[in-house]
Amino acid sequence: MNIAEKALEKHYEWKGKIEVRASVPVNSSEDLSIAYTPGVAEPCLEIQKDITKSYELTRRWNMCAVITDGTAILGLGDIGPEAGMPVMEGKCVLFKSFGDVDAFPLCIKSKDVDEIVNTVYLLSGSFGGVNLEDIAAPRCFEIERKLKEKCDIPIFHDDQHGTAIVVLSGLINALKVVGKTKEEVKVVVNGAGSAGIAVSRLLLAYGFKNLILCDRFGIMSSAYEGLNWAQKEMLKTTNLEDMKGTLADALVGADIFLGFSRPNMVTTEMVKTMNRDAIIFACANPTPEIFPEDAKAGGAKVISTGRSDYPNQINNVLVFPGVFRGAFDVRAKDINEEMKMAAAMAIAGIIPDDEVNENNIIPKAFDPRVRDAVAAAVAEAAVRTGVARKSL
Secondary structure (H helix, E strand, O other): OOHHHHHHHHHHHHOOOOOOOOOOOOOOHHHHHHHOOOOOHHHHHHHHHOHHHHHHHOHHHHEEEEEEOOOOEOOOEOOOHHHHHHHHHHHHHHHHHHHOOEEEEEEOOOOOHHHHHHHHHHHHHHOOEEEEOOOOOOHHHHHHHHHHHHOOOOEEEHHHHHHHHHHHHHHHHHHHHHOOOOOOOEEEEEOOOHHHHHHHHHHHHHOOOEEEEEEOOEEOOOOOOOOOHHHHHHOOOOOOOOOOOOHHHHHOOOOEEEEOOOOOOOOHHHHHOOOOOOEEEEOOOOOOOOOHHHHHHOOOOEEEEOOOOOOOEOOHHHOHHHHHHHHHHOOOOOOOHHHHHHHHHHHHHOOOHHHOEOOEOOOOOOOOOHHHHHHHHHHHHHHHOOOOOOOO
16 A cells, blocks of 8 residues: 555544543542542632633643644645544644644634634633644734734744744755855745745844745736735845746746745756755655755755655654743743744754754754754743743
């Protein structure tokens, strides 16, 4: 069987990838009286007096809600909330396996921004944080923004920020390999959805200066019709020379290509027009914008994809478990830009400078050092920026 056939067979066998298990015994009348009535009234009354006690007297301190509306599931698109459940269950497995974070999937049957926001807000008292997942752009930006305004717990859209963090961490080390600086390089980002926009924002915040956003129709400029509000906002800080044309035009003289779009968007000939020792992150999955061997033939020096069968895999599992672990450890009320930046630098720093090379710019998904390094950096940044409600 191929991997798709094997996965389907196993999912029929598993009948779900997570379950709820009791963590306390209920083997006697005394056990029952302590865990449930009448004894349970005492912690309830404590929480009534001080809601923050919910972090000490319930599992809320370590519980993350994984939320989707089913509109952007993997590469499958708008397949609905029920069809998205296997992915959300899988995400919960990764939270537990890589971050020791308990996570619960909630798939919402609505595409209305305010309805989704209100639903999550009303449930937020049961969780220590919210991971938004596979929600289509630009609605995802608005949902996240409104939730961050209403909720007093971390709200994190992994498709945006997890991707941005892991890409930045890879670029930090890739620039060391090619001997270029963030201020001098020309960056072309193909794909102006949630990932492409979030990556662009984080790179600009980190200090990259020259960045051009494209989609399958070409360079996003003042002449581009049909931009959504989030894309229009990006024009204020990208493509400052208002360049027009195709992706091929944008790549001429570029130092870095970052792809969050579609398979086979870039050719070897296009890579040849880029500057010497180009960096290519072709993240479309499972088929990248260009395969590494073709990018190498065009002269690229450092190449990453989202695939595990090539070096330098861009994988969000390096990010979200450690980010939430760190946020939960200090009971953070937000995941801010400083925490994201700290996570990116922590991941990059896993690899010592003398071990960084064109095939080793980012840790592997199962590197045991990643979680603790990311969690520590995120927790410290939360304390430093005043969003922590608990000391280290």
